[in-house]
Amino acid sequence: MPSPDRVFFSPRTHPAPVSPALPTPPARPRTPARILEVESLNEIAREVERTDSDPEGVAIMTRKGRIYPVRLDGISLKAAPLLKQEALSVGADSAHARGIADHSAASSTVILLATWGQYQRLLPKLRRQPFRLAEAAEAIDRALRAYVRTAPRTVRGPHRSFELGERPRVMGVLNVTPDSFSDGGAYLDPKAAVAHAEEMVAEGADMIDLGGESTRPGAQPVSPEAEWSRIAPVLSALSGRLPVPISVDTRHAEVAAKAVDAGADVVNDVEGLRSEEMRRTVAESEAAVVVMHMRGDPTTMQNDLRYSDLRAEVFAYLSTATERALAGGIAPDRILVDPGLGFGKSAEQSLELLTHVGEFRSLGYPVVVGASRKSFLGWALGDTDPAHRSEAGVAAAVLAAERGAALVRVHEVAPTVRALALLRAAQKLSRAPPSGGGELASGEPDP
Ligand code: HH2
Numbered sequence: 001m002p003s004p005d006r007v008f009f010s011p012r013t014h015p016a017p018v019s020p021a022l023p024t025p026p027a028r029p030r031t032p033a034r035i036l037e038v039e040s041l042n043e044i045a046r047e048v049e050r051t052d053s054d055p056e057g058v059a060i061m062t063r064k065g066r067i068y069p070v071r072l073d074g075i076s077l078k079a080a081p082l083l084k085q086e087a088l089s090v091g092a093d094s095a096h097a098r099g100i101a102d103h104s105a106a107s108s109t110v111i112l113l114a115t116w117g118q119y120q121r122l123l124p125k126l127r128r129q130p131f132r133l134a135e136a137a138e139a140i141d142r143a144l145r146a147y148v149r150t151a152p153r154t155v156r157g158p159h160r161s162f163e164l165g166e167r168p169r170v171m172g173v174l175n176v177t178p179d180s181f182s183d184g185g186a187y188l189d190p191k192a193a194v195a196h197a198e199e200m201v202a203e204g205a206d207m208i209d210l211g212g213e214s215t216r217p218g219a220q221p222v223s224p225e226a227e228w229s230r231i232a233p234v235l236s237a238l239s240g241r242l243p244v245p246i247s248v249d250t251r252h253a254e255v256a257a258k259a260v261d262a263g264a265d266v267v268n269d270v271e272g273l274r275s276e277e278m279r280r281t282v283a284e285s286e287a288a289v290v291v292m293h294m295r296g297d298p299t300t301m302q303n304d305l306r307y308s309d310l311r312a313e314v315f316a317y318l319s320t321a322t323e324r325a326l327a328g329g330i331a332p333d334r335i336l337v338d339p340g341l342g343f344g345k346s347a348e349q350s351l352e353l354l355t356h357v358g359e360f361r362s363l364g365y366p367v368v369v370g371a372s373r374k375s376f377l378g379w380a381l382g383d384t385d386p387a388h389r390s391e392a393g394v395a396a397a398v399l400a401a402e403r404g405a406a407l408v409r410v411h412e413v414a415p416t417v418r419a420l421a422l423l424r425a426a427q428k429l430s431r432a433p434p435s436g437g438g439e440l441a442s443g444e445p446d447p
Helices: 041-049 055-063 079-089 116-127 133-148 190-202 224-238 253-261 276-285 310-327 347-355 357-363 375-381 390-402 413-431
Strands: 067-076 093-095 107-115 153-156 161-164 169-175 207-211 246-249 266-269 288-292 335-338 407-410
Touching (some): 041 055, 067 133, 079 093, 116 133, 133 357, 161 169, 190 224, 207 266, 310 357, 375 390, 390 407, 390 413
Parallel strands (some): 169 407, 207 246
Antiparallel strands (some): 093 107, 153 161
């Protein structure tokens, strides 16, 4: 984590003292108090600057302007009180189970509540402590750095590379299926599919996601042979001709292998690399991969929607799946994660994941979100017709990108691209550095 001395603000000359002859300002402020909408540290710094605070003061105050709540699981009975004590010693705090005090709990989930500056003082203290608190310090450090990262990253596929993070990117859906829930049959003819891909690229799609099997709830599984026969002609017509990378939406390793051979750069696996064969295929082909969360499979996934803690479970699943991917030889800069809206989730659960999607950035991988036309949008609209979900789908894409998704998977590319242009402009404004001497520091938080 950057040290406080990396915060640069240029020194300023102080103005002459205020003359005592000036009239005394009114005792009460002339305007009501205003709660500031300041999210990023640069935004906080710019506001503090407006008080004409000393540049050094701007840096110090800014670090106090935002709390980052961090959740840790499985903190032991011995470690939890020590963690709280150290947190309190830097002016922060941590919450843990009641049972830690009377020793009725062997371990606890802990929520740390600290500012960036407090973490900088806390982490070195934790690194010196026993009971695996040094390990916890590393986990906190890694998560904070990953969460606040705004720098773009290049994802390298076997055929071409693409940039994520510099602006929200759009993945256009191309379903070559008879039974997809919203566009089944529309692009089964390869000519129609190719024309639709070209249309989406002309509308601003940054990637095309080609799928030959519907994974909607209750969909009938398709054999790898049938799936490949649907996508092969489309892929061979598009590959090398499209100016954007192609992703193949498949659960089958043999389809993934053939598709990457035929020009795909990304394997979009809704089964989250559960299959060892798929992990091997992705590693060997050097494809990028979207690791998605789904409980069970499309035929069973909506049968049991009980989670003891939805986001914690999805987060743990993606953490394990990405660790397995790394262990299987997939390079970290080729991994993307997706919470899988609608895959074994109720409408409320999909909405919860959508509105907290930025949390998954703590894993250190770009986040993909597919909300387009899904039934939770219909639930929010009080309307079951998928044809009426366009506007809500665009809103969901903007919400996802605003909350930290790097890539949104959508059917309607043109309106999404136009809506995201506004978000991009707003993000540029919000992330602009303070005027008093440049950046807070490289690597500083500025989500
Ligand atoms: N959703 C669908 C399919 N693939 N892949 C990722 N990474 N994330 C998603 O949310 C996702 C996905 C379902 O949408 P669609 O392709 O339109 O429907 P169908 O599965 O019926 O073809």
